[in-house]
Amino acid sequence: MPVKAITLPEPPGSPRKSEADIFETGAYSVIRRAVIIGNGVEDFENQSIGLVHALGMSEKHVLHRVTRPRGGINEWLLWLPVSVHKQVIKIISQLSLYSKVVSKRSEDKFLPLNTKDGNSAGLSSILEADVKNIVTMAQDSSGDGPLLIVACGRDTISITRSIKELASDKVFIVQIQQPRSRLNRFDLVITPEHDYYPLTPSAEKKVPNFMQKWIPPREPPDRNVVLTVGALHQVDSASLRTAALTWHDEFVALPKPILVVTLGGPTRFCSYGADLAKQLVASLHNVLSSCGSVKISFSRRTPKKVSDFVLKELKSSPKVFIWDSEEPSLYMGHLAWADAFIVTADSVRMISETCSTGKPVYVVGGENCSWKHAEFHKLIRERGLVRPLTGLEDISKSWSYPPLNDTAEAANRVREALAERGWRLLT
The missing domain is CATH 3.40.50.2000 (Glycogen Phosphorylase B;)
Incomplete structure (x- = not known):
């Protein structure tokens, strides 16, 4: 059972905390590790890595990736949330419907499902961002404290949202770039100013009416939204x-x-x-x-x-x-x-x-x-x-x-938000 941050008398038989441990935790829950959830796109993952480095956790993080199926019919399904996309491909594969569709409609320009590296549906053999595994990691802290999770890109949103729902008291979620809706699902959202206020008069002419409800309003953002000038990165x-x-x-x-x-x-x-x-x-x-x-x-x-x-x-x-x-x-x-x-x-x-x-x-x-x-x-x-x-x-x-200096300023806002929650980073 993980030791709580508040220093109360320990029950008989419990291991005694050293003075160093007591000094390190104090009245705070100390975050000692971070998880970066990426989508395989260099520009997106670079933003998350840059923020984690600015927080002083460059050697205390692991990278998990959301892998979306690629090739063939997958290219027609990229508009779906990645979890739904994978379920659709799984059903098609299990029922062997894909080959029948292709044989009956040869005029369609769909390519066969990619089976790169021996995995069906074009999934590569890399560390997958699995919600259950990350939630287990957060809950089985073994004295490592809460988990900082930093993600960037549309395909990561459903993953971080699910993690937050299942382990809200054990994680702090930072979502980089605009999630488009229900920004309060995340502990902190970091997004460029031009991405948060996209509906200028000229932009309104270019965005279909049915999509405009997904674009945030012009009103000032909530306290959990950090607006930057440009993109986060690793240059300092x-x-x-x-x-x-x-x-x-x-x-x-x-x-x-x-x-x-x-x-x-x-x-x-x-x-x-x-x-x-x-x-x-x-x-x-x-x-x-x-x-x-x-x-x-x-x-x-x-x-x-x-x-x-x-x-x-x-x-x-x-x-x-x-x-x-x-x-x-x-x-x-x-x-x-x-x-x-x-x-x-x-x-x-x-x-x-x-x-x-x-x-x-x-x-x-x-x-x-x-x-x-x-x-x-x-x-x-x-x-x-x-x-x-x-x-x-x-x-x-x-x-x-x-x-x-967007990255350093965003890192300071992360520290402030953690302190408001009674948490801090181990640096």
Whole structure:
């Protein structure tokens, strides 16, 4: 039976607590471990890991993943909650209906169910986020105190909601990003401001009426909602100092100022193609004279036609260095050593990370963004965190702003919410 945090006389025969144990717990329940529930998407899991690290629990957490079936008919079921999706696939598999449907309707473009790694329905053999197992972990604390659970992404919501219902007195649930409805189901919700207030006049025209009831109102959020400017991440002053040392030899001899250019890729809310590449290259030609070095990198989402055009137009310049994606990633080195950045507008996380440096950030393609992304870009421009790239910039003339510190500020709000409950973290 776990020892309660309140120090009362122990019954005869109970093991005595050491002075260190009494000092450590006091009147609090101490959280000694955390569970991250991810969905396999790097951007989402990076936010949860960043928050856990900021809470000082980088070596005291485990990662569980919600795995959604993929391939074939699964791609038509992604709109379902993941638990319902799995039940549907299980029923189809058990009744052998899928093969009959395919044979009778050959015109359908469904692919066979994926059986990767020997598991049916495309489920990979990784640590699954199982509600019963996590609830058992929380209830069988063995003196480890309550469980901190941090999750991000739509597929994790049904898992965290069920855990909260079954073990509310043993867990503290932090849901990152907008759960869309019934936010009071979670102990704390951390979401970007542009995601909480999406129904601007322009957005209302783009959201179907039947979906608008799922969008939170404009009223101020409840106390369990933390609004951030951008996305949470793992970049902070400590990681930048470490990166500066790690990549010292790679960057120290480069002519200054160093301009880092990072290209993402088009998304549903920020579409672009070759035209943006031409705009970017023209601007870079204009600012090259004020640069000592230009470091360019592409992401996995960068269209080949965009990267090919940039390579063709700039690779001959002696000032330009283009990462070939074959050596270890220079991303953290870029953040630590750059004097200024140019970033495409598509990635909220990428922009949030560069803005955490306090260095000049120029955004290209922001005019191509719509709905929530357009609101995000408006917000960070108004706060002086970024400027649109015009091609008239003098990179040698620096400007600054208070570094964006969303992750650390969100971590402080977690600590405050835990203290209100009589809990705290073991650090």
